[in-house]
Amino acid sequence: xxxxxxxxxxxxxxxxxxxxxxxxxxxxxxxxxxxxxxxxxxxxxxxxxxxxxxxxxxxxxxxxxxxxxxxxxxxxxxxxxxxxxxxxxxxxxxxxxxxxxxxxxxxxxxxxxxxxxxxxxxxxxxxxxxxxxxxxxxxxxxxxxxxxxxxxxxxxxxxxxxxxxxxxxxxxxxxxxxxxxxxxxxxxxxxxxxxxxxxxxxxxxxxxxxxxxxxxxxxxxxxxxxxxxxxxxxxxxxxxxxxxxxxxxxxxxxxxxxxxxxxxxxxxxxxxxx
Ligand SMILES: C[S@@+](CC[C@H](N)C(=O)[O-])C[C@H]1O[C@@H](n2cnc3c(N)ncnc32)[C@H](O)[C@@H]1O
Numbered sequence: 218x219x220x221x222x223x224x225x226x227x228x229x230x231x232x233x234x235x236x237x238x239x240x241x242x243x244x245x246x247x248x249x250x251x252x253x254x255x256x257x258x259x260x261x262x263x264x265x266x267x268x269x270x271x272x273x274x275x276x277x278x279x280x281x282x283x284x285x286x287x288x289x290x291x292x293x294x295x296x297x298x299x300x301x302x303x304x305x306x307x308x309x310x311x312x313x314x315x316x317x318x319x320x321x322x323x324x325x326x327x328x329x330x331x332x333x334x335x336x337x338x339x340x341x342x343x344x345x346x347x348x349x350x351x352x353x354x355x356x357x358x359x360x361x362x363x364x365x366x367x368x369x370x371x372x373x374x375x376x377x378x379x380x381x382x383x384x385x386x387x388x389x390x391x392x393x394x395x396x397x398x399x400x401x402x403x404x405x406x407x408x409x410x411x412x413x414x415x416x417x418x419x420x421x422x423x424x425x426x427x428x429x430x431x432x433x434x435x436x437x438x439x440x441x442x443x444x445x446x447x448x449x450x451x452x453x454x455x456x457x458x459x460x461x462x463x464x465x466x467x468x469x470x471x472x473x474x475x476x477x478x479x480x481x482x483x484x485x486x487x488x489x490x491x
Pocket of ligand 1: 303304306307329330331332333334335336337356357358359372373374375397398399400401
């Protein structure tokens with residue numbers, strides 16, 4: 218199912234409105250790495266001392282109690298709520314963009330594993346898709362509430378029709394493929410590791426299939442989540458490959474991001490060597 222939502226409505230569904238920066242200034246104009254005019258903040262926030270204590274409660278596991286306490290004391294969670302972002306993850310993309318200048322006005326962007334939509338909100342604001350400059354297509358196997366300025370597709374990105382459907386919605390090959398995909402975890406380390414690897418490899422294949430020459434690819438990896446083969450393939454396919462852990466990514470999380478730019482393009486025979 219595909220939904221195109223209407224114009225941006227400040228503070229309404231899908232629209233973070235007029236975001237202000239993390240320290241109360243105009244969005245992106247304050248804090249290190251802010252970009253002033255890009256319409257969304259990406260400055261690093263300092264962790265607050267834990268002020269909210271959460272008591273264990275009947276029926277709540279220790280892990281749930283720890284998760285709740287972390288949420289209540291996380292400055293990015295509070296800031297995401299204040300700015301109308303659907304997830305704290307929005308800050309990770311904003312910070313990656315502040316560092317690598319990925320989201321330029323007018324680009325065609327695919328967001329893989331987009332639910333609930335924080336990255337999509339940042340991409341829409343920074344490329345100007347809410348002002349009809351550029352396009353963002355977001356896909357997830359979970360339903361995503363409409364986001365003003367984006368096309369949202371409720372589909373597994375591994376579905377064989379996905380690349381064609383998404384490029385049809387973009388109207389041209391993509392300039393940037395974003396992947397914040399995370400698999401459902403089982404708790405069984407070896408199984409989870411394989412799932413993470415498979416997703417990263419599939420996201421890379423997908424990117425190679427839909428990107429225009431010169432395009433970029435941002436992919437979440439987990440520690441041990443990229444084999445030397447995958448990294449070698451990405452290095453062959455892109456002119457520049459960097460790794461980053463944005464400040465909003467929790468220190469205790471094994472996630473990191475691969476940022477590849479300068480896609481070399483698919484060979485004419487459609488049979489890529491990577
Ligand atoms: C960490 S969340 C993404 C958060 C998002 N970037 C944001 O800012 O709100 C990872 C997402 O990947 C999605 N996902 C995992 N495997 C998928 C697949 N095969 N196809 C589509 N989405 C998938 C999950 O449903 C989940 O919503």
